[in-house]
Amino acid sequence: MxxxxxxxxxxxxxxxxxxxxxxxxxxxxxxxxxxxxxxxxxxxxxxxxxxxxxxxxxxxxxxxxxxxxxxxxxxxxxxxxxxxxxxxxxxxxxxxxxxxxxxxxxxxxxxxxxxxxxxxxxxxxxxxxxxxxPIAALTASEATIYGRFGFGVATQTSTIELDTTSRFALPSLDRGAVGTVELARREAIAEVADDIVARFHTATRGSVGRQASYPARIDGTINGHADEPDLTVRAALHYDVDGVPDGYVTYQHVESRDAVAEVKVIDLVATGPDSYLGLWNFVGNLDLIQRVRFSRARIDDPLPWAMADTRGYRVTGRDDLLWLRILDPIACLQSRRYSGDGELGLAVEDALGFAAGTFDLGVSGGIPSVQQTATTARPDADVTLDVASLSSAFLGGATIGALADAGRVRGDDDAVRQLGRMFAVDRAPYCITYF
Ligand SMILES: CC(C)(COP(=O)(O)OP(=O)(O)OC[C@H]1O[C@@H](n2cnc3c(N)ncnc32)[C@H](O)[C@@H]1OP(=O)(O)O)[C@@H](O)C(=O)NCCC(=O)NCCS
The missing domain is CATH 3.40.630.30 (Gcn5-related N-acetyltransferase (GNAT))
Structure with missing residues (x-):
């Protein structure tokens, strides 16, 4: 021992x-x-x-x-x-x-x-x-480990399967595709990824800055623990109307369990809807391929809404990706805009103490002002929640209503509904980076 x-x-x-x-x-x-x-x-x-x-x-x-x-x-x-x-x-x-x-x-x-x-x-x-x-983040091998330390699931991704036989079509692209796609050298992705990922990162709620190894991970340079790169990895770039790369995809042909000719998308990063749909149009039209799989799709993916046959898009899994742990509620709550105005007292419980306290959250014109009114979670606050729940709700990954129905947010119905309106987001947060 x-x-x-x-x-x-x-x-x-x-x-x-x-x-x-x-x-x-x-x-x-x-x-x-x-x-x-x-x-x-x-x-x-x-x-x-x-x-x-x-x-x-x-x-x-x-x-x-x-x-x-x-x-x-x-x-x-x-x-x-x-x-x-x-x-x-x-x-x-x-x-x-x-x-x-x-x-x-x-x-x-x-x-x-x-x-x-x-x-x-x-x-x-x-x-x-x-x-x-203000905040800590991780990705988890098991979902039962980190809640006790105040981490909550903040973003999720879908695993999708796309039927890319003759049923695949994106009719909206016929109305004037913007930009163009071309095959790229595998090694070229590392040359453009930093810039494309930086643009995606700034614009995408829930995105986390990537670690230095990422380009090598997604272009096949890191090939398990083999010394040599994985030469089955292919790449394509999307170019905007000025010829500037504004999205990329890396992918590889894989053996499927059911003998269907399949491509796995390794990484697809787009800086806007044109490059996003343009890249999927490319992947969906690869010859000799009947199915495309991707395990990091947005949960509110626009792709099925762009497809002529939405049943060609199947969600086969849903996974948590980013776990967040608020350390400084004032800095975090002040860093985002809100969808509804109002004023509420929030009591935050934190077994490790870092984020514990009672906070006045006032929102006017979507802009917050946050003040701490006590260093403990006061029982008379309008709404009470633990730090893991606040971390899940922070970017809109969990709605306040769902957390309340799960018994993790407490307060009178009007206050909980008001908080839900304030925290509402137009798009689900999305993280595409595992670390
Ligand atoms: C997960 C791992 C790091 C836990 O390490 P550990 O030193 O045994 O954990 P601790 O003894 O500090 O336990 C801390 C708490 O977590 C709990 N816990 C630890 N591992 C857990 C698991 N896999 N599932 C659920 N609870 C777990 C413990 O029961 C303990 O709970 P308590 O404090 O409420 O009593 C270890 O088992 C491991 O290395 N696993 C394989 C690699 C891995 O999965 N790493 C995580 C990558 S995200």
Whole structure:
């Protein structure tokens, strides 16, 4: 047995030696993450690439170590738990909020359920709050882990299947398509992705800034843990009327279970409806392909509404993607516009304390003004909710009405309805980035 005070937590940045090799500490940490997610061990080339990406994100790596080695077991230099954080931004559609992103969370099976995740998470959120970061974000392997730390599901995506036999048609494009699509070199996507993704990110409520490895992840350069790129990945660009790339898609032909000729869309990022429909028109008209699958579609996707035969669009799954955790309710509530005016007292409950308090939310002409009136959740506030629910409702991913019916928002009916009107959004928040 190992008692909790035998664990030592160390924090460091990714290290590369002068000759370009990866430091032993970084290598041991990365190998621990790989084991945690049941991935293949790194080769020297993929290890170095991964370390370079982590360094480019300026990630703070946390490792938990035990100074004990049983004969033949992995060494004491390999952490029993890992955790990383880095700074990015969350788009509210109106502004980019600084966000504390959490990733690479693993605890070795032989050290589970001893509070290591709780310790790493609590210390990390405390540091983020001390650094005045308003919100934390993560993507989760399981939906039951992070609610207890105040995270709530903030965006969802659909997995869709598109029938691209002769029934596929987008009649609205016949009325004057804007721009054009052309096949691109696989490697060209990395050259244009930053700009296209930045435009998408600024305009899309719920989007999170991408980590440095993303272009390599979506163009086949990162190919599992193989040294060589995945040459089955193809790419196309959408160009606006001035010939400037304003959207891209990467995709590959895959073996389907039922012998249907299928393409999987890996990443499709468009900066507006023209490039979005233009890219889908391209993908939907690939010769020899009967079906296209995409697992990151908007839940309020315009695509079926643009199709002549909407039954050719099937939603086969719905998944949470982004989990948010408000740390500073004033900064967060003040960062968005609202759909209804009014004034309400909100009591926010937070078991970890960061966001707890009572707040006056006043909205006039859609512009908020937020004041804290107590440091605890006062029982006489108009509406009471826990921080995970507020985090889910923040960008409109969950409606106040649905949360109230689920028993997670409390208050008299008129106040809850008014809050629902204030928080309403025109489009569901959308995050296309897994981290
Ligand atoms: C998930 C994981 C990180 C948990 O680590 P851990 O150190 O065992 O967690 P802790 O002991 O700190 O537990 C903290 C709380 O979370 C709960 N918990 C931990 N893992 C959980 C899981 N998979 N499902 C549900 N609850 C879980 C614990 O019961 C505990 O609850 P409590 O504080 O209310 O009593 C670890 O099991 C793991 O590495 N899993 C594989 C990799 C993975 O899924 N990582 C997450 C990537 S998003």
């Amino acid at each position: 190992t008692s909790s005070d035998e664990y030592e937590i160390r924090r460091f940045r990714a290290g590369l030696n002068d000759d370009g090799t990866v430091t032993a500490e970084t290598e041991a940490w990365l190998q621990a993450v790989n084991r945690g997610f049941h991935e293949q061990a790194f080769t020297p080339k993929t290890l170095r690439r991964e370390a370079e990406f982590i360094a480019a994100d300026d990630r703070l790596m946390t490792g938990v170590y035990v100074d004990r080695k049983l004969p033949h077991s992995v060494g004491a230099e390999v952490p029993v738990a890992t955790f990383t954080t880095y700074m990015s931004t969350l788009s509210t559609g109106e502004t980019l909020l600084p966000a504390h992103l959490i990733s690479d969370v693993t605890v070795r099976p032989t050290h589970r359920r001893r509070g290591l995740l709780r310790r790493m998470m609590t210390e990390s959120l405390t540091a983020a709050r001390d650094a005045s970061l």
